[in-house]
Amino acid sequence: MNGLYNGTSIKSHRARIPAYINIGIDSIEQSTPFVYLFVLPGMFQEILLYDKVRVEIQTYCHREYSRVLVVSVEVERMGSSKEDLTVKLKTSPGLISEDIRFKLIKCVDRVCSKTGETMEAEYPDSKPTIPVSIVYDEISDIVLTSNIHVLTVYYFMSCGVSIGETNRSYDRAIKAFEAGTLVEDHVKAWEELWNNGRIDVEGNRNLSTSIYSSLYYLLSSVPSHPDQYNWPFMGMSPTGLAHGVDEDVDYAGHVFWDQDTWMFPSIMLLHSTIGKILVQSRLDKLTTARLLAKYRGLPGAVFPWESAYTGLPTSNCPNCSRYEIHISADVSLALRQYLFLTNDSDFLEHGGTDTLMDLATFWAARVTLNPDTKLYEIHEVMGPDEWHFPVNNSAYTNTAARLAIETGVTAMIRRGQSPPSHWTDIINNMYIPLDNQYQYHPEYDRYSRGTNVKQADVILLGYPLMDKTLTKDVQENDLNYYAQVTPRGPAMTWSMFAINFLEVGNSTLAEKYFIKQSDNILPPFNVWTENADGSGAVNFHTGMGGYLQSILFGYGGIRVLEDRLNFDPQLMSSVASWNITGLDYGGNSFDMKFDRENMFITLTKSQHPVAVYLYHTQAQEQCFPHKTLSYPRQKAAFKLLPVIEIV
Template structure:
């Protein structure tokens, strides 16, 4: 199909403008079933005054801020080690409507539809409406699409000109581009290489850009009611893949399928897994917005020719050398501990894609450990393309070692959710877990008085304190990693040479017996201000065993000691903790705190309150979604079962979880406040996977069969595999 694509067009192609008359209904006009469109379409009459709060478009390969002058590509970084940052590609989609001739006054609307991953600007006068639509194609990953539609109210015999302000190609600060012949009539082609490689051996990554130049004036012929222009941009490190994507995009335009394939892919993603709440519009919009921004930074399917490098705290739309607005596009613990969990249960395929980012860089993690005088695998605090340490702060790079536990925790959660032990036994993650266990063993110091193992001279998640001994979070996650390494060694029949459980059982965990709470580290004084959620994370997500009184004391102590202007994900963990203790009012207060980080126009999050700090803060969105799934939903992954203990959020009459994936099956949960019931339905059972039971008590269980709902009172129940007795 690609070879003859230019000759197959019957529509007019002129000066890289593709005029396409479409009479079919766009798939973007279809809606998610049984969902109010108001919760997933964000429309305003005026864009925010702060351009940092403009919506983001992305597909996991390409990302941009609408009306921004740069495009970012997954894995494309410029700069040596600590100077590495996501490289800027000049935007070919920076196009702003400037009016029409004949001239008129216009009413404008700006809409982000997260159900279809499309951004639209519509400018309407008494006689014409001009709509710009922008999207990063969900299935054809190298492709960005800009559509311009002109619709007349009646077929007048006047020519109409659409005036556009168009940003032209400029010299990138990160990439040396040169213009070359594209080999495609009317299409521009730029080829370049990053200016400085990340390491001495990683090379200068190439980038190829095929694109249609957008003219300053688009002309609609007299008597035509609807005129459409479409402009494509294709970007990849492979010239062949960039060119093929551009040509396939043209073919799909001719077949009137380009946008349909994109929107269908997004609609399918939502139908496979989402969360809906009834009655609380503010909450519903925040949930949809958060899931959209996370999903738009991960590819629907990995590219076999170019690796996905991971989730950055500000998503794929932001980058650059200035860390004050992007964290340089680096990957931190934010990926495993904040963004991975809410994606895992609804979209385990994306969960696997995220895990593979750490498998890809395991060799570098081994070198990093040796460089720092340790054994095993030590993942860098910040990483970019190669997996080398890219953190510009020496203290953070040397001391925020808990990330190696965070990676192990994500692997363990994936195995618990999917039941896929082959990940450990056959696919290399068992060796990764043991390598992480070896790292922690090399970090341990034996206290001869207590005969317990300690970890000295590190920085906890609370980055306001460093060079401390025995960070409680770090010690607990190190213990969890050692237990996971022991499990891996057992599956790989290597128990004779490893003693991970010995070290785990003798790990020291700071605890104040007098005040019955966990100090953040040795010498911490109760009430000392901290930056963010730290100690409370051992209650959740780590689920460290403690009494309800101790859990309450931890929450009370650190709620008062945590900065109110700390990063956005913090309050979600307090919310989860308070719901564990049935403190609904305090949980609701934490939910209100989370709202302070959201710009309501397009649900863009900032790291700090009042639109301050970096944007768009995917880490905060991930934490917020955890407060919905694990807080109000009450979901908990255990070694051999899944539990739910739901509480409906404020002002919600119903809460639906569509497509929770567990042990190969997909389940829908409906929590209804009016009937006070939980309805569980298996919509798909995996081939060769166990059937599931809803276990209400030791004596009351109900077998789940496909499309046969089981209804029980709203209460704590377990979902367990049903094993037939022989």
């Protein structure tokens, strides 16, 4: 249940709901289970074989009825026996939740309901504790009478913030079950997701399953549509919805820059409607971000390094909270990508411009003019490399801040407003550290060459920041240097090395780092760990997001610009071809296929006139629905065309 947190301030963590229908078989017989995760229909399946019965347990969070957990138990008679057979079920709800205080508990006709609230408010003066309501079926043994060969029993559990909402969700599931559409509704909802946006490769099964499972885990943590009961989506955490008890283990379920920089870009390209929900989760916290800026004595808006229910700071790392302010540029970057990918004027009118303007206002106030160089600097920060702080003039932070101010200018102009004149001066005169001798970017002022760094930092100036002042030679030098001083790193680090090495034309090193990401994928269900040795956060969505970016923005060469969407497809050495189904741009959707020689582009959904522009010949061809355009594989772009009104 997204947004359900318990604990004050830095102790805030995802509240654990007991799993009342976590079902197993209570048997003295031994059975080797066959366990599967089917990502296409979104189902977890266990098959247990005994002497007289075969038991199949399916568990899934229903995609259509998103507040409902479903468990079905199918019992099949084995052999010719005609006797009555009883399968004893057991439940493992876990320990009593220390996060939720249930006040009212009742059971009627084997359906139980509980209502209560979380134990501690995150910030009591801001928002109170969170109400919780749960409805679930009691578990009972399954009896296979002599005249029954196969029997399937369903159990449901629903949760929400009110008993009315929870009962509605439970009743919808019951009605679908009675109509015989329960499973079909779930499978169709997942089928629609896959058909609307996915990546396929031909010739490498392991790569294919890694891509599918990564996208599955990300999509499992986000809704397909805005919540119909006014319980807004509050953001993605690095470990998804199933984890978040301990800050030191799984980030307490908090929202970081991981959502904006690592998970959002690929989701937005493949599922723009879901991307809009992620964007809205930031816009919804603008008032809180303004309060935090005011508290810190600055104008504009500041997003905390970690946030949860209230949008106020929840990190237990004081130095991160104080210095790692680049998140207020990372949020701006995500909103910038959304704006350029959609040209959504409604977004600008309803919070987008205000948020981007306030973020730019914050950064314009945070800079310091050096009287000697006449350049603007940013002091006392922590960049993505959290091993070094506080530092002055983080190359990443200064570049991202400059881009945030530039995006604020763009948003205001699009809305018909005049941005402050000194913003342009800051944009044109932001100081970015550059070593003239080695022609590379030191990570920050006084960075000592040879010092190891934690993760991808400076190399992000190429992608995703797309720094316009970055030359190819300096980018290559940055990559080659920082590859030597990044001895290890969280999973997403290697995706950025892969993308940026591809950008400078070094496919050999790009492939090395692309493959290196697989060290963080654990069998049998392709669950990612934060670190390659299995340590750190588990089910690490941040790594999965980076992995998908290394395909779309790396091998796909996709770059989001204000007036176009560039792509420059390449092939991994292990595949014969690969496809993007449902790439979203400008209200349109495209299917794209790339092989060794050619690329094929089909407009599948059309909302705005669009053309394919070829850089080599400067030729431009308009796309028409369901007509496939084919070209030799090359750098190209989608460009929106003017709408011609016929009077």
